[in-house]
Amino acid sequence: MSPVGNENRVLSGLVEIGRGLATVMSHFGREPVTLEYPEVMPDLSTRFHGRLCLLTKSDSTDLCIGCKACARVCPCDDLIQIEMHRDENKKPVIDRFTIDIGRCIFCGNCTEVCPVDCIKMLSDFELADYSREALVLDKFDLNLPGEASDQWRVEHGLEKTVK
Amino acid sequence: MSDIQGITIERDIQSEDMVVNIGPQHPSTHGVLRLVTTLNGEVVKNMEPVVGYLHRSKEKMGENRTFFQYQPMIDRVEYLSAFYDHYVYCTALETLAGLDIPKRVQYIRMITMELNRISSHLLWFGTFLLDLGATSPFFYAFRDREKILKLFEDISGARMMYNYYRIGGLNADIPDGWIEDVRRVINELPKRFAEYEAIVNKNPIVMDRCIGIGIINTEDCLKYGVTGPALRACGVAQDLRKTNPYCSYDEVDFDVPTSTDGDVYARYQVRIQEMYESLRIVHQALDNLPGGEPADIRKLQAEYDAVATEIKEAKKRVIVAQKQETEPEPADVKKMEEEPPELDKDWRIQGKKKVNMVSFKPPVGECMSLVESPRGFLGCYLISDGSPKALRIKWRGASYSNLSILPSMMIGNLYPDLMAVFGSLDVILPEVDR
Amino acid sequence: MSEEKQSESKEAAKDDLPPVIEPGVYGELLEKKKFKVQHLGMDAMGVEMIEVAAESLLRVAEYLRDNKKCQFDLLVSVSGVDMVDYRLSVVHLYSLSSNESLCIKVRADEKEAVPSLMPIWPAVDWHERETYDLMGIIYEGHPDLRRILMPTDWIGHPLRKDYVENDPRLVWNRR
Numbered sequence: 001m002s003p004v005g006n007e008n009r010v011l012s013g014l015v016e017i018g019r020g021l022a023t024v025m026s027h028f029g030r031e032p033v034t035l036e037y038p039e040v041m042p043d044l045s046t047r048f049h050g051r052l053c054l055l056t057k058s059d060s061t062d063l064c065i066g067c068k069a070c071a072r073v074c075p076c077d078d079l080i081q082i083e084m085h086r087d088e089n090k091k092p093v094i095d096r097f098t099i100d101i102g103r104c105i106f107c108g109n110c111t112e113v114c115p116v117d118c119i120k121m122l123s124d125f126e127l128a129d130y131s132r133e134a135l136v137l138d139k140f141d142l143n144l145p146g147e148a149s150d151q152w153r154v155e156h157g158l159e160k161t162v163k
Numbered sequence: 164m165s166d167i168q169g170i171t172i173e174r175d176i177q178s179e180d181m182v183v184n185i186g187p188q189h190p191s192t193h194g195v196l197r198l199v200t201t202l203n204g205e206v207v208k209n210m211e212p213v214v215g216y217l218h219r220s221k222e223k224m225g226e227n228r229t230f231f232q233y234q235p236m237i238d239r240v241e242y243l244s245a246f247y248d249h250y251v252y253c254t255a256l257e258t259l260a261g262l263d264i265p266k267r268v269q270y271i272r273m274i275t276m277e278l279n280r281i282s283s284h285l286l287w288f289g290t291f292l293l294d295l296g297a298t299s300p301f302f303y304a305f306r307d308r309e310k311i312l313k314l315f316e317d318i319s320g321a322r323m324m325y326n327y328y329r330i331g332g333l334n335a336d337i338p339d340g341w342i343e344d345v346r347r348v349i350n351e352l353p354k355r356f357a358e359y360e361a362i363v364n365k366n367p368i369v370m371d372r373c374i375g376i377g378i379i380n381t382e383d384c385l386k387y388g389v390t391g392p393a394l395r396a397c398g399v400a401q402d403l404r405k406t407n408p409y410c411s412y413d414e415v416d417f418d419v420p421t422s423t424d425g426d427v428y429a430r431y432q433v434r435i436q437e438m439y440e441s442l443r444i445v446h447q448a449l450d451n452l453p454g455g456e457p458a459d460i461r462k463l464q465a466e467y468d469a470v471a472t473e474i475k476e477a478k479k480r481v482i483v484a485q486k487q488e489t490e491p492e493p494a495d496v497k498k499m500e501e502e503p504p505e506l507d508k509d510w511r512i513q514g515k516k517k518v519n520m521v522s523f524k525p526p527v528g529e530c531m532s533l534v535e536s537p538r539g540f541l542g543c544y545l546i547s548d549g550s551p552k553a554l555r556i557k558w559r560g561a562s563y564s565n566l567s568i569l570p571s572m573m574i575g576n577l578y579p580d581l582m583a584v585f586g587s588l589d590v591i592l593p594e595v596d597r
Numbered sequence: 598m599s600e601e602k603q604s605e606s607k608e609a610a611k612d613d614l615p616p617v618i619e620p621g622v623y624g625e626l627l628e629k630k631k632f633k634v635q636h637l638g639m640d641a642m643g644v645e646m647i648e649v650a651a652e653s654l655l656r657v658a659e660y661l662r663d664n665k666k667c668q669f670d671l672l673v674s675v676s677g678v679d680m681v682d683y684r685l686s687v688v689h690l691y692s693l694s695s696n697e698s699l700c701i702k703v704r705a706d707e708k709e710a711v712p713s714l715m716p717i718w719p720a721v722d723w724h725e726r727e728t729y730d731l732m733g734i735i736y737e738g739h740p741d742l743r744r745i746l747m748p749t750d751w752i753g754h755p756l757r758k759d760y761v762e763n764d765p766r767l768v769w770n771r772r
Contacts, residue, residue: 215746215748222756258641390671399693529646531674531700544689559674559689564723
């Protein structure tokens with residue numbers, strides 16, 4: 001091999017290294033594509049299909065009227081279980097409202113049919129738990145306090161207070 | 164051994180064939196597919212795809228759920244382009260019930276479907292090159308796919324299981340600012356695609372492994388019912404969007420990319436070109452979206468509502484005046500006779516009469532709706548007996564037919580080409596097994 | 598007695614409403630060629646539907662594939678339909694040259710048998726296997742008719758309306 005050829009090869013090699021470095025440097029200042037998840041939470045849309053919750057009235061009393069529309073349209077059998085009775089004023093009282101969140105497929109069908117805008121979805125997606133039983137959420141877990149419910153309604157363009 | 168699940172393998176005296184059982188848990192099979200492959204050295208002598216590991220009885224589920232209950236299940240038939248499944252299902256029911264779909268709904272459906280095609284092809288691009296051994300394109304493709312998925316999350320609330328289309332319309336209108344977001348993403352994507360093409364198109368390894376491998380022609384495609392990009396790569400410009408226009412595809416201008424080689428590389432090029440065409444469709448659909456920004460529609464609706472309430476109140480005043488036997492104000496009488504203005508029917512996101520999802524009952528009849536999904540013909544054969552549950556729902560997935568051609572493509576070819584050939588078919592196993 | 602009356606009244610109702618179904622393009626074409634075809638009109642999408650007797654299916658299919666006016670070269674799908682009294686094998690065809698679709702229905706006989714379309718469209722291979730697997734329609738002449746989606750040792754055909762899953766091996770299914 002002639003020395004001239006070697007020089008050319010060295011030169012072209014250097015040029016290639018320079019080009020490679022230029023590519024690397026061009027990416028130096030740009031914003032990262034990934035998120036450092038547990039520290040930085042993702043920016044989710046208001047329509048996000050997350051954990052189900054029950055909104056309450058502004059004074060933290062039940063908004064649900066026990067019509068069972070959500071249970072009827074749920075694609076998973078017996079996922080939402082509701083037991084209710086009516087008190088002396090014919091007002092509905094919810095005795096039991098459980099959602100097996102471990103079997104929920106987060107489709108959002110129930111939120112669409114609710115006549116009083118009670119069952120809704122939060123943007124909460126960290127739902128892991130230690131046992132299967134703990135994933136069955138009852139009314140206590142599902143009810144959102146009055147203030148938080150109002151805030152939810154404001155964020156989603158509904159009327160703020162419900163009496 | 165000479166018998167594996169009924170497949171008899173010939174015995175050679177000189178050399179013994181080796182049976183390699185690929186899958187069901189294999190990273191390159193894009194799901195759970197088992198390929199019982201008989202090898203003579205490096206040459207594939209026989210191949211038998213064994214499917215059904217992902218069978219979730221989606222068709223039976225459709226028979227014992229109401230139409231609205233079944234809708235979230237459709238997402239899971241083919242999860243990489245679920246908007247197509249929803250479209251095909253909703254169209255079947257809408258045609259059965261004879262519903263008119265507003266233009267705005269059709270355009271939003273078109274935008275989301277084409278974005279879905281891009282996201283599906285991007286995932287295919289990444290995984291296909293990952294099968295060939297290149298890891299970087301996978302990350303690039305996923306980076307860009309993520310932007311499209313974010314758009315879907317904004318509009319439907321979920322990244323893959325959308326559940327957004329409804330019979331006769333949509334779940335909700337597009338959110339504010341979504342149009343700008345889409346424009347930003349689709350203006351950025353052509354640069355990315357050019358980047359992909361720059362690193363892949365003339366790459367000697369890709370060319371060596373793709374050109375002249377897995378060649379099929381039109382006759383083979385018809386023999387196995389192969390449709391979609393695999394058929395177009397054989398030179399047939401068959402695209403249901405062009406030949407049997409549905410939705411509003413007859414109002415937008417786009418080309419059907421084809422190639423004549425019929426090999427793996429041709430299929431790769433057809434898909435890349437399709438992504439550019441999809442971008443063209445999205446651009447046009449955004450420009451011509453009836454109604455435009457949702458905020459404008461809301462403003463107009465509020466104005467119309469105000470006028471309608473004025474008319475209503477005038478009517479009330481006239482009635483009160485008539486009861487009191489006094490002369491009503493002439494302005495009120497004049498106002499009463501006015502027709503309340505209505506929003507352009509093309510601007511709605513539901514038909515004029517909203518379909519009651521819970522008790523929706525289509526009339527007795529049957530219907531086969533076909534669309535061009537990213538993988539080929541996607542069909543839903545729906546028979547209704549007039550009850551709120553379907554008598555029969557049959558899914559015709561493109562991957563099912565496309566996968567059946569694999570053995571004939573592989574027999575007599577080299578084993579290392581298997582993953583390139585299989586990857587180029589873009590088979591999604593949930594759609595095969597349903 | 599009452600049953601007889603009911604059946605009589607049903608028949609009378611049928612007589613009152615004779616099915617007025619105009620033959621479609623392909624139905625007429627087939628009828629001209631002396632094929633026995635029952636016209637079923639159009640489906641909601643405007644696809645012509647015809648019913649063909651099992652014995653003439655193969656000849657009709659060959660005609661539909663090879664005739665210049667039809668050229669149905671792409672087989673879209675084969676679906677089994679359980680109509681409770683009888684079972685149907687429904688074939689959907691598509692023509693790449695004319696972009697038309699056609700739907701052929703074949704009624705399975707009492708042995709659940711239907712001639713296989715393998716000689717005409719080899720693409721039916723997996724589709725017929727699937728229909729056999731899920732609906733139990735036996736395709737006579739199919740070279741390799743075995744289960745494809747369900748496990749090979751599955752009992753029964755799940756898409757039938759009278760299917761009851763009572764396999765004692767599937768204990769995990771009952772909780």
